[in-house]
Amino acid sequence: MSVAGRGVTFARGFTAGAVAAGVKHGVADRLDVALLVAERPCVAAAAFTRNQVIAAPCVVTRRHVAKGPLRGVVVNSGNANACTGDQGERDAATMAAAAAKAIGARAEEVAVASTGVIGIPLPVDRISGSIPRIRPTVEGWDDFSRAIMTTDTHPKVAEREVWLRGTPVRIGGVAKGAGMIHPDMATLLAFVTTDARLDAAAADRALRAAVDASFNAISVDGDTSTNDTALLLASGASGIAVEGDAWDPFVDALTDVCGELARAIVADGEGATKLFEVRVRGAATASDARLAARTITTSNLVKTAIHGADPNWGRILAAAGRSGARLDPRRASVRIGGTDVFSRGAPTEWDAAQVRAAFERSTIEIEVDLGVGDATAKAWGCDLSAEYVHINADYTT
């Protein structure tokens, strides 16, 4: 069940707020420091960028999550605090300490995230000084959602309510991201809260499953950021423990929340005009299926074909063929919007009007059967437009 609004404060036990601290260069009135507060200590789990060039706030947050329950999250946009060396880590810790002081917690009970320009020292005094001005409320979710935006054209929130043992359990989240990395902006950040009760290991397992089928299955441009972070906080306020037969429905709902946020990011991708979903089946293994699906979503030739509304099965098949996933060219098939365009190794005579209609839908559906097994996977991508080039080429360091 989808519920409108509330994002990160939809689950019980959370408040949020934001302030304009002037971190975003030249836009002193734009919200750029955000605070999420948990009423009581929350079990937390986190997933970070796999990029070896990892930003200071990720290093600090990983440490804090490992130590135990969290009481809050502080985020700034406008500066990524990445490639900033030891000073960067000290600044991230200082930012967490300032937030902790404001909410009456210890520094290691606060997670920290940053997004924005790389390689410029964080204006940490300005950020720390602004935090006490934030007044977190249940209504503050919208300010929080806007304060973490960079090149995003709109805030992205999602909620699900799932009934576990006769009790409604809530999951809500917010995310930002437009290109996978952009030195002045971008990065993927996602914060998801729930009032379910989980232990740390279960929270970690649930988050990993959800992230793998959502944030790890999307691509705007194949580049991963130095700052990508997905964080789950579980307040336990519903009193319902996620275990036994409650596990699957909870993870499904969590995956739905993450998936909705992930698809919103792709649809809002830099210069994107079309969202497409790739479903791979007939793969030898699940990892082959993921590999093929993700290679197709990142192929520039597929992305430009989607942009041009071209049912170009040759590019789709060739992307699968170079992905490393095993496929049998003589048994492979490609469907676009439910229409066979290449079937068991041979082109078909497709209905042009039917295929044209597929490109008019809000999500363009591409199905590829690799013809070798039973494994499946899904991934989402956006088209590659001249506008993407303009956004990313016209910026000057």
Next chain:
Amino acid sequence: MSVAGRGVTFARGFTAGAVAAGVKHGVADRLDVALLVAERPCVAAAAFTRNQVIAAPCVVTRRHVAKGPLRGVVVNSGNANACTGDQGERDAATMAAAAAKAIGARAEEVAVASTGVIGIPLPVDRISGSIPRIRPTVEGWDDFSRAIMTTDTHPKVAEREVWLRGTPVRIGGVAKGAGMIHPDMATLLAFVTTDARLDAAAADRALRAAVDASFNAISVDGDTSTNDTALLLASGASGIAVEGDAWDPFVDALTDVCGELARAIVADGEGATKLFEVRVRGAATASDARLAARTITTSNLVKTAIHGADPNWGRILAAAGRSGARLDPRRASVRIGGTDVFSRGAPTEWDAAQVRAAFERSTIEIEVDLGVGDATAKAWGCDLSAEYVHINADYTT
């Protein structure tokens, strides 16, 4: 030493020619069937696309090269004969047989290559019928070079003369390719001839070394074609055997020829306005170095930064960081056109005029030190322009 012109007939013992057979849709007067003839049987080696969706001519040529010496090569542009099933293989064999008949050889002594639209049956009768009209000559290298073009804006040839044991040995080649794959066109094809004497195993080893440092180190868009082929023919007409101390100078010259052709392909990449060279050093292993260099050349964010003449070390470093190659962010460095922009883990104060000048050069030089070892690699890429998007989006199947 570089010599102007002649390409595939620069080495002794080869003639070439081409004819307009009307394979290229709607351009009946454009050369589209090309023939290379060797005076006597040549030792041959070949490298093919690693894409599992491999075209029929590659399958047939692999078979013929395995059988032994070759007497000629026949190529058509306008139709890739890919995803055409068993009929495609029969058509490729028929095309080889027609060329063999015209030059008085056996079918398995002829290699065959195709480039063009995917999934459409080859007009094999039209091609076979046109082959007897070709009159191969030493001067025919230019016609050959033009007949194999698709979206290429100009023919690409390269030659080297290398003195081995007091005798000049010649290596010449021709290549075509503009996007790595494009259903109506593109694909990488390269044909290199030499009058050196090699046995089959040595020819294979030399070609693999040269291809790895040239055609396998370039990227226009990260997509690989169904038809990519690089073929080496050695006539032995110089009388000089490539063995002992002649090995290194020969392989260097062969690598130079392939490298010049490869860079010409990138510089002529679809929509490309700038060529850049990435030199990675400080890598833990040679394969790490290659991985980092190639990931940087295929990053859309790096490619758009190059397009915008932006010395964006953050994107370069982040691409290296996600490549899978081991790097130490605190010891890594990035130089652009010889200017340090990021040095041992920290941004530098660079000279803007110096960096601007680097972007004016015909090849933009990017150096990345991963800070963990001694291994090095080079790769070449081109910028990503709005024109690339137009070329690839405005085509309709």
